[in-house]
Amino acid sequence: MTNSQFQLFAAEAEHPPVVSATGDIDLANVNEFSDVLNRAAADSDAITVDLSDVTYCDSAAVRALFAVAATTKLGLIVPASGTIVTLLSISGLDRVATVVTRD
């Protein structure tokens, strides 16, 4: 079962595993998103989640990210502006994850 919307790239040398997401993340697919995050975090103490191609994400995604950040050092790659950035700052997720902006 491959899901093109969430891709997991294994860790390489100094770099932690990367989960790359695209499209919308909402209640309909947040479980898949969580599963991929958990798989990435399973054998690594740090993961990076690339959200720069995510078009929409809501509370469900924020919850999933908080949950994985509870046990893993979380790095986020986000677009320079937009709802995702707003969501991160409202929730304070940007205060517990390392956020890198990509434009």
Place this chain on the structure above:
Amino acid sequence: MQRILERMQADLIDALGLAITVHDKRRDERPAVLASLGIGADFADAQLSGIGGPVPDALAYQVPVLSPDLWTDDRWPELTLATLCDRAPHHESSWEQVRGAVAVPGVWADDATVVVCCTLSQPASAATVASLITYEQLVSAALITTAAENASAIADIITVLQSRGAIEQAKGALMGLARCDADQAWKMLRRGSQEFNVKLRELSVAIVEHISGAPAEQPGAETPITPDERTREAARLMWAALSEAPLPQ
């Protein structure tokens, strides 16, 4: 609800305060603290009074809100140690210990939301959020279950009241209305009970029934606390008097 809070407190050893706040938008009422421990109610009430904070943000945006260091958080410039000490001086030593806070929202019926909030003596972390998410699900499930069994929102609240702490709930409502602390709310209830010569417990139920605006009849309840007409009238008068009184500054 109180039992859930007690379990949370056992889990979150650094917790200084816990509160469950509900907002039923269908009734166009302000959010109210349903249950609390420690400084939880005072903390939630202060934020909801217009100062801002994790609880109103979690309600408004429906996302978990985390603050590792509350008093220095630039999201809520008015939420400061000095403001809270001023509002609830009896908790001054607790306010001084506060570091982090987390608020996690949930929806338990159409347009009815709940926020579970905790304040910690340590910086809050993603693990605090994860833990609160679990408890929020528990709280929402409890609210949904009671709502399903009783068919109306008031019935849920009544059920909560019956199982535990009828008086606590009314106190919370009074604290929200009169912007006072728990002690003052307790005195108000006791005075009301004496003045109108009604049982304090029944008066508490009648107050909650009154503010929810639902009919007092609850055919589904097993052992209902049913305030009589006189007690309801007392609750109505008391609430009206407090609603009209200028808020103490």
